[in-house]
Amino acid sequence: MKAAPILIHRSQSQYMAAIILPFSVALALATPTSSFAAVAEERTAPASRERAAPSYAGPTTSPEATLPPASPEEPRRPWFGGLGYASIAPFFGDISALESGLRAPAALGESYGLGEGALLLGGGGGAVLFGHLWLGGNGFGLLTSPFHNARGEAVLSGGGGAFELGYVLSTSSRMLVIPFFGLGGFGYHLDVTNNTTQVMPLLNAFALSPGESKTFTAGFAILEAGLRLQRLLFSRNGGMTAGLEVGILRSLSNGPWLSGRSEFTHEEGAALDGVYARVNIGGGGFIFR
Numbered sequence: 647m648k649a650a651p652i653l654i655h656r657s658q659s660q661y662m663a664a665i666i667l668p669f670s671v672a673l674a675l676a677t678p679t680s681s682f683a684a685v686a687e688e689r690t691a692p693a694s695r696e697r698a699a700p701s702y703a704g705p706t707t708s709p710e711a712t713l714p715p716a717s718p719e720e721p722r723r724p725w726f727g728g729l730g731y732a733s734i735a736p737f738f739g740d741i742s743a744l745e746s747g748l749r750a751p752a753a754l755g756e757s758y759g760l761g762e763g764a765l766l767l768g769g770g771g772g773a774v775l776f777g778h779l780w781l782g783g784n785g786f787g788l789l790t791s792p793f794h795n796a797r798g799e800a801v802l803s804g805g806g807g808a809f810e811l812g813y814v815l816s817t818s819s820r821m822l823v824i825p826f827f828g829l830g831g832f833g834y835h836l837d838v839t840n841n842t843t844q845v846m847p848l849l850n851a852f853a854l855s856p857g858e859s860k861t862f863t864a865g866f867a868i869l870e871a872g873l874r875l876q877r878l879l880f881s882r883n884g885g886m887t888a889g890l891e892v893g894i895l896r897s898l899s900n901g902p903w904l905s906g907r908s909e910f911t912h913e914e915g916a917a918l919d920g921v922y923a924r925v926n927i928g929g930g931g932f933i934f935r
Contacts, residue, residue, distance in 0.1 A: 722819040722934040723777055729876065729887050729930025730771035733786070737764045739895070739920015741790065743802045743836060744862060744903055747849040747913050754797050754838070765789045766922055772810060774932065780812035780824050784870075788832075788918075798841045798854075804918075806832030808870045819934055820878050822889075828870035832897070834916050836862040849910055864916030866901030870894070876926065884931030891924040 743760045747753065767789065772782020785807035793800040812826025838861075840846040840854035847853050854860055872893020879886040900915025 723817050724774050724814075724819070724822065724878070724932035725777045725935035726773075726775065727883075727930060727932030728771060728773035729928055730769065731876075731887060731889070731926040731928025732769045733767070733784070733891075733924050733926045735766040735786075735891075735922040735924035737766050737788070737895070737920055737922045738762060740917060741788075741802070741920075742834065742864070742914070742916040742918070743790075743800065744838075744849075744913060747910070748800065748838065750847075752847050753849075754793070754800065755795060757795055758793060758800065760790050760793055760800070760802050762920075763790075766924065768807075769928075770810075770926075771928070771930075772812075774814055774822070777935065778814050780810065780814055780826060782810040782812070782826070783830075784808055784810065784828065796841070798846065799839050801837045802834065804832060804834045806830060806868060806918075808868065810870075812874075820880075822874070822876040822878065824874040824876070826872060826874065828872075830868055830870070831865060832868045832895075832918055833865035833901075834863060836864075836903075838862070849913065851908055851910065852905070860905060862903050862905045862910075864901040864903045866916060866918075867898040868918060869896050869898055872924075874926070878930075878932075880931075883934065884929070886929045887927070889926045891926060892922070893924070894921050895919070 739762060741760060741762060741764060745759060749756050749758045765788070766786045768784060768786030770782060770784030772780055774780060786805065788804035788806075790802045808828030808830030810826045810828045812824045814822055814824055816823040837859055838848065838854070839859040840856055843856050845853045845855055848860060852860055870893055872891055874889060874891040876887050876889035879888060896919050897917040900917050902915055903910045903913055
């Protein structure tokens with residue numbers, strides 16, 4: 647007896663499931679692979695670009711940056727040379743003018759006096775040696791305002807000078823800064839005139855006739871100390887100079903007043919003590935180093 651074939655009947659939905667299932671499995675397997683590949687590509691791309699950058703980049707520094715820095719120019723200073731100048735300065739301090747003797751009622755009276763100010767006119771100069779040593783000197787005249795009253799008049803003037811020794815502090819080629827000391831001498835010249843119609847006794851030693859004048863002098867040693875700032879207005883190694891100087895003048899002793907061969911030891915001696923501010927204008931030349 648022949649066996650009958652077994653027929654398996656499947657519905658249409660079962661066929662569709664059988665067709666779709668393989669594609670779904672394949673799609674599920676393919677999707678993670680492509681996602682992981684994209685992420686890997688994003689992670690590897692920057693590294694590859696960084697590795698490739700040096701092959702396309704130019705020089706990292708400019709040519710100027712590779713050059714050594716220029717060494718600054720060493721300052722030049724006056725090494726040998728000298729200068730000369732004319733000067734003008736106001737002076738403030740004690741000025742002697744035989745006050746004790748000339749203030750007598752029989753002389754010029756109690757109003758006599760020449761104040762505590764004067765004008766110094768003069769000049770000076772010096773040399774710079776080895777860049778630091780200053781050797782110089784100065785001379786000046788002293789001018790005061792004349793005194794006048796009904797009894798007479800008095801005119802005081804003077805002159806002096808000093809040898810200077812100083813040290814050049816500046817390192818600039820355009821400026822000299824010089825503190826200095828000076829030692830020298832000074833002398834007064836005082837003219838007294840009788841403007842009255844009677845004889846005028848002076849210092850218990852003289853008698854001035856009407857219209858007559860008498861000259862008194864005094865001299866003494868002085869010490870000077872100051873600070874000088876001198877600007878060098880040079881085009882090359884020489885030219886004009888201009889500067890400012892401040893200092894003190896002090897007498898080392900009081901000098902006796904004299905008139906001819908007469909010395910007035912009973913009168914207060916002459917002195918000069920005070921400060922000044924001097925303007926100097928001149929020229930000079932130097933060897934710089």
